[in-house]
Amino acid sequence: MKNTIAERIQDFLKQFPPFDILKKEELLSISRQIRVLYVEKGDYIFEQDKPCHDEFYIVREGAVGLYRGFDREQTLVDICDTGDLFGLRIMIIKRNYRMSAIADEESIVYTIPAKVFEPYIEENKEVNKFLLSTFAAHARNYYTETATGNRIDNTISIEAAKDLSALRSISYRKKPITCSLEDALQEIAKKITKKNGSYAVVVDQNKSPVGIITDSDLRAKVATGLFPLTSLVTDIMTSPVVTYSKKLTVAEAQIALIKHNISHLCITKDGTPNSKLIGILSEHDLLVSFGNNPSVLIKEIRRIDKLEKLRYIRKQLEKLLATYLEQDIPTTHILHIISEINDALVARIIELSLEEMPSMPLVKFSFLVLGSQGRREQLLLTDQDNAIVFEDVPAEDYETTQHYFLELAGKITKGLHTIGFEYCPAEMMASNPRWCMSISKWESQFKDWMTVPTNESTLLSSIFFDFQHVYGNVTMADRLSEVVFDGVNKSNRFLSLLGVSALLKPSPLGFFKQFLVEQNGEHKDTFDIKTRAMMVLIDAARILTLYYNLKGVNNTLQRYEKLAELEPKNAALFDSCAKAFRVLIKFRTRQGLLHKDSGRFIKLNTLSKNDKLKLKRCFRPIRDIQEVLRVRFQLKSLM
Structure with missing residues (x-):
């Protein structure tokens, strides 16, 4: 049967x-x-x-x-x-x-x-x-990625699952800094400095490692005067070296470094000191190989002095993001890690851009990121949205000062473009004079948007009011935040117009519960997951955050968490909104990685029935949160 x-x-x-x-x-x-x-x-x-x-x-x-x-x-x-x-x-x-x-x-x-x-x-x-x-x-x-980006092909037993570190292969540096036995310390010090390294492996005529000199050796033995710069490397090198084969695992590397109280391992062709050197592994490399520690990756970013290397890290970050999604890491954890690393990349590009300027800035400034990056929700590489705020200067110096920061902004936005952040089609970037101003002019701009709201100012507010300080003087960002909340308290009409904007977002579903797709243009017949689903949840969270004067809470998920605390009677709804947003942002990110785009416009015929059901379940809270806005701000009379 x-x-x-x-x-x-x-x-x-x-x-x-x-x-x-x-x-x-x-x-x-x-x-x-x-x-x-x-x-x-x-x-x-x-x-x-x-x-x-x-x-x-x-x-x-x-x-x-x-x-x-x-x-x-x-x-x-x-x-x-x-x-x-x-x-x-x-x-x-x-x-x-x-x-x-x-x-x-x-x-x-x-x-x-x-x-x-x-x-x-x-x-x-x-x-x-x-x-x-x-x-x-x-x-x-x-x-769990190897140096070549392929997943480790290991198997585990029930017991082995308790100690997975033993299964991870290590990623080592394949072009180590080397020197010969006859080299002088002065030449080696120059070579290490030029290559921004921390060591040099001493090799014999067969390219086998016989010793190692680290930057700490140079400080302790040469800088203190114990050995002159004319000494040979053999005078201060540590010998013999500890060698391993390229099949070294994370666990073995950790044990070896601790056991021998050393900072570097030499990787040779057959794992013995008598074979050819093919790589080097340092304590720092070991930490970087873990890949999921933001502080480690951020330290690595700060050491990089070329945009090409930053671009490589950003591409590697996409692989890491794909791994996180595959492994179902919690959304908040993913957002935190990717945002921290994105901020570090932006900050490093600003530092490199400042080095290219003819002089350092004469006044303090703050570099702000806006929109999804400002909300710390940017997982995929999308358009740039940023701005510069600089200190007030005398009227006669304003043009010169702004010109300096526009030139700096041009270098920054070009650098961001180089590592993968596209230019904003609407030019909402710090390289646009409209978004590169003194603190007083920014304050006036924000006040104008709120006291005389228009369709354009409402749109701009939804982008600019989700700003995040990334580099420079944070007090100017704090001042702008105060202006926003002060203006909201004085203008109920402004919040009402923001609410109307959220209510007018196109619906995700039609009367018969079918997906509503784009009717024309290059994205015809696709579903706009950003405008029809995510933006309503984002807008509602922002409006209610402003309503409650919740300062310093930009992230949509954090906003709903705080709102649930403030309004227990609506806690279940806010919880549902947060849950839906988590699913939507992961769904969009997976689509973006799959199709190598922003993930915004989805071809419904590529989705399984189950995926469509998951999406529809996320739409349930949208109508309810819109109704909260409609009642709270009495929006029927404004529509």
Whole structure:
């Protein structure tokens, strides 16, 4: 007799990894042993610090939140939607739950027993690789790319999953700085300085490493006068060196550096000191190889002195972003990391641009990023939106001062373009005199927008009021922020017009719940996920933040979090808005990476039925948040 329930479960599971890897008969066998769990909103599926179950879960319908903490101190870590797995990693390593899983709405969840799935972990290489990337997402250092950008082809057992660092290959420098046994210290010091390095490997006539000189050796032994610059490298080099083969793993590298109390490892052709040197690995390289630590990458960015290298890092960042999405890292974590690195890239370009200027600026200035980057929500490379604010100067000096900063801005925007940030078609960039002004002129501009609002000023406000200081004097950015909130307090009409703008955004769905697509132009028949979905949520969060005078909160997700605290009666709606925005921003980013564009315009015929359903679920809060704006600001009379 046919088991129709099992077949329905099979049809569902085969859409999602790792089940899509399995053979039809294997998947059907698993489906027969799955338990269907119905949970009401607020029900716990498992609780933090409690023993883990002998099963893991996949969401069939609804949404399950993963929370860290207890009772009112709980913090939302991530949302599991249709097709998302949870509880798998902890089931395998057999530890107490580190988070609680709570139904955010009525949900149907499939429970998959450990004894049913564990054989596939051990026997199926592709399932094994899926788990490697999934587990790495939760490890302290989970960067799983090799030097060539290919995913590590390793397998793991149940026990090995507890220590994934042993499986990661290391990325080393393939063109080490070298010198011969006959070289003088002065020449080596010049060579190290020229190449902005921190070492030189001493090699013999066969190119085998026999010693190493580091910048600390030069400071301790030469700069102190113990050895003259005319000395040979053999006088101060550390010898013998520690060597390894290129198959060195992260764990082995960490142990070797600690065990030998050294800062560099030499990579040779066969791993012995008697073979040819092919690379070098430093403590710094080891940290950079982890890739997911913003502070490490930022330090690396600050060392770079060429735009081409910054462009390379920005491209690598896209690979890292793709890995984060693949591994389902929480959205807030992704936004934080990418924003920090983007800010560091912008700051470094400003520093390099200042070095090209004939002189340093005579007055203080602040470089602001606007729009999505100002909200710290820019994951993909989109158009530049930025501005410069400089200190007030006497009227007779204003033109000269502005000219200086326009020249600087030209170099900055060109540099940003070089590393991948396109020029803004509307020229909302600091290189435009309109967006490069003194603090007093900026204050007047903001006040004009709010006291005599027009369609243009409303549009500009939605971009410029989401600004973020990136470089220079932060007090000027703070002053502008004060002007904005002071103006809002004095002009209810301004907030009302912003509200009208949010209500007039085109709807994502038609009367019969079909997607509304663009009717003409180059994007004809595509769905505009930015204008029809994301912007309403962004605009509403900004308007209500201004309404409540919430200073220093620019990010849309953070705004909804704060609003939920301020309005408990609307907390569920704000929560839904945040949840929808998380899904939309990830969806758009995946589309952008897939099609190598901004991800804004989506061809619906490329989406699966499940993807379309996920999108439609995100549209539910849009009408509700628009209704909040309509009532709060009495907008019917203005429309």
